[in-house]
Amino acid sequence: xxxxxxxxxxxxxxxxxxxxxxxxxxxxxxxxxxxxxxxxxxxxxxxxxxxxxxxxxxxxxxxxxxxxxxxxxxxxxxxxxxxxxxxxxxxxxxxxxxxxxxxxxxxxxxxxxxxxxxxxxxxxxxxxxxxxxxxxxxxxxxxxxxxxxxxxxxxxxxxxxxxxxxxxxxxxxxxxxxxxxxxxxxxxxxxxxxxxxxxxxxxxxxxxxxxxxxxxxxxxxxxxxxxxxxxxxxxxxxxxxxxxxxxxxxxxxxxxxxxxxxxxxxxxxxxxxxxxxxxxxxxxxxxxxxxxxxxxxxxxxxxxxxxxxxxxxxxxxxxxxxxxxxxxxxxxxxxxxxxxxxxxxxxxxxxxxxxxxxxxxxxxxxxxxxxxxxxxxxxxxxxxxxxxxxxxxxxxxxxxxxxxxxxxxxxxxxxxxxxxx
Numbered sequence: 001x002x003x004x005x006x007x008x009x010x011x012x013x014x015x016x017x018x019x020x021x022x023x024x025x026x027x028x029x030x031x032x033x034x035x036x037x038x039x040x041x042x043x044x045x046x047x048x049x050x051x052x053x054x055x056x057x058x059x060x061x062x063x064x065x066x067x068x069x070x071x072x073x074x075x076x077x078x079x080x081x082x083x084x085x086x087x088x089x090x091x092x093x094x095x096x097x098x099x100x101x102x103x104x105x106x107x108x109x110x111x112x113x114x115x116x117x118x119x120x121x122x123x124x125x126x127x128x129x130x131x132x133x134x135x136x137x138x139x140x141x142x143x144x145x146x147x148x149x150x151x152x153x154x155x156x157x158x159x160x161x162x163x164x165x166x167x168x169x170x171x172x173x174x175x176x177x178x179x180x181x182x183x184x185x186x187x188x189x190x191x192x193x194x195x196x197x198x199x200x201x202x203x204x205x206x207x208x209x210x211x212x213x214x215x216x217x218x219x220x221x222x223x224x225x226x227x228x229x230x231x232x233x234x235x236x237x238x239x240x241x242x243x244x245x246x247x248x249x250x251x252x253x254x255x256x257x258x259x260x261x262x263x264x265x266x267x268x269x270x271x272x273x274x275x276x277x278x279x280x281x282x283x284x285x286x287x288x289x290x291x292x293x294x295x296x297x298x299x300x301x302x303x304x305x306x307x308x309x310x311x312x313x314x315x316x317x318x319x320x321x322x323x324x325x326x327x328x329x330x331x332x333x334x335x336x337x338x339x340x341x342x343x344x345x346x347x348x349x350x351x352x353x354x355x356x357x358x359x360x361x362x363x364x365x366x367x368x369x370x371x372x373x374x375x376x377x378x379x380x381x382x383x384x385x386x387x388x389x390x391x392x393x394x395x396x397x398x399x400x401x402x403x404x405x406x407x408x409x410x411x412x413x414x415x416x417x418x419x420x421x
Contacts, residue, residue, distance in 0.1 A: 018375060019211040023219060025227040026199025030379055031214050032206045032371060039107065039207035040368045042376060043098040043114050046200050048233040050094055052169035054135075054176025055191045058128070059121070060089045060096060061135055062188070066127035069116025073127050076117065083109040093164040094233030096195075104208040108217055114203070115221035119196050123188045129181050136177040143170045147418065150249035154416040157245045158264050158316070159238050165314075198222060199229035202379060206372045238314035241265035244410045248327070251418035257324040258420040261331060265413035267308075267405045269315035271381065276310045277388035278401045283308035283317065284353045284390070285398065286341060286406075290319070293337050300325050300333065312381045317405070327417035335409035341402040345395045354391045361386070 021029035050056045064080060064087065067073045080087050086101035098118060102110050142148050155166040179187065201222075205214060241264075251260065269275040287306035294301040305320040323330055364370035370386070377384035407413045 021215050023223045025225055026229055027201050027222045029203045029214060029218055030375055031211050032375055033209055036207050036368055039102055039104055039209055040372045041100045042204045043118055044202045045096045046094055046232050047195055048231045050096055054173040056091045058135055060091045061131040062127050063117040063121055064089055067122045067124040069120030073124055079113050111217040112221050119225050121192050123185050125185055128185050132177045139170055139174045146252050150418060153247055157414045197228045197230045198225050204372055204376050206368045235313040238266045240268040241412050245414045247416045249418055251420055256420040259327045260418040261321045261327050262416040263319040263413055265317055265407060267315040267317055270312060271310040271385055272383040277390055278393050278397050279308045280388050281353055281390045281393040282398055282401050288349060289337050310385060331415055332409055338406050345399045347395055350395055357390045
């Protein structure tokens with residue numbers, strides 16, 4: 001079944017309902033057509049079996065260069081080079097994703113290629129041998145990079161040691177990459193066979209494409225696989241941050257006296273919660289306050305960063321400041337600024353935030369990457385942070401949120417100070 005794809009109007013900042021296709025085997029397509037002259041595509045395969053045990057990571061790497069769908073590894077590599085101008089694959093908890101940016105004339109070849117690498121991998125020995133070595137080097141970089149190690153400690157304090165976002169799996173993945181090749185090939189084939197789940201797959205397309213052409217091509221290349229469906233990974237809710245934890249680690253990327261201070265806490269407000277739009281506005285307000293105080297007033301930092309990052313299981317407030325000042329004094333200064341927000345919100349600055357949000361939406365109405373991200377979030381997670389109605393936030397709402405969700409100095413947040421050598 002298919003729906004008529006609405007033509008996206010670049011003059012508006014809102015995202016209309018995309019054209020939709022659902023094959024009889026459960027495979028879904030979400031298509032947003034415009035006249036930008038190029039196409040972005042992301043194919044998402046979700047499953048509770050996709051975890052950081054090493055197999056999914058290896059599956060990701062081999063899919064871009066290994067034999068698949070009746071094509072040799074050389075054929076797959078050639079097709080990526082000939083027809084996909086920018087390509088990548090990624091693994092995250094519960095999902096494998098394939099990304100492609102290409103010219104509209106190559107739509108037939110790209111659809112054929114995506115179907116082959118996602119559902120038709122054969123895991124030839126030569127490719128598995130080469131890519132297991134590549135993955136091993138990537139994992140060694142992660143294991144022995146001081147900043148990555150420090151970030152892991154920070155995340156485990158923020159999310160909890162057992163949460164999938166923060167679980168330390170590097171050693172297990174290294175061991176998997178060192179598995180003897182014949183055994184590793186069989187493990188990958190068994191793993192991939194269990195993931196041939198068309199009903200767990202969504203293809204997102206944004207750009208100069210027509211829904212009718214897409215429907216014909218996905219029916220040909222994805223429709224030949226039988227219906228199969230499996231459970232999705234259920235991410236546990238992250239606990240609200242209620243205590244203070246201060247971490248100090250060395251950074252070999254920074255030279256003394258520079259320090260990179262990271263501060264974060266979970267508010268408990270997920271992306272679909274009523275509070276998310278207020279907290280997003282509050283993060284914008286706090287950014288301006290820190291910028292005015294730490295940079296413009298005293299020159300203590302070049303560019304402070306503030307963000308509110310809500311998803312389906314957490315709502316993380318983050319502050320980042322690079323400075324040559326003492327990190328403990330800088331941390332205290334940050335929360336002096338935070339405390340001021342709890343007593344007063346300037347209506348003029350709130351009006352400026354509304355205008356910045358409106359400008360961002362109008363700008364992104366011409367950005368296929370932003371449109372693709374919003375379309376994916378809406379479909380996969382039920383809400384997108386870019387849809388939060390920040391323009392409706394009132395002064396009283398923001399003041400109330402500041403008092404309830406912003407911590408005080410050394411209370412209910414995690415701090416990491418990366419100190420230069």
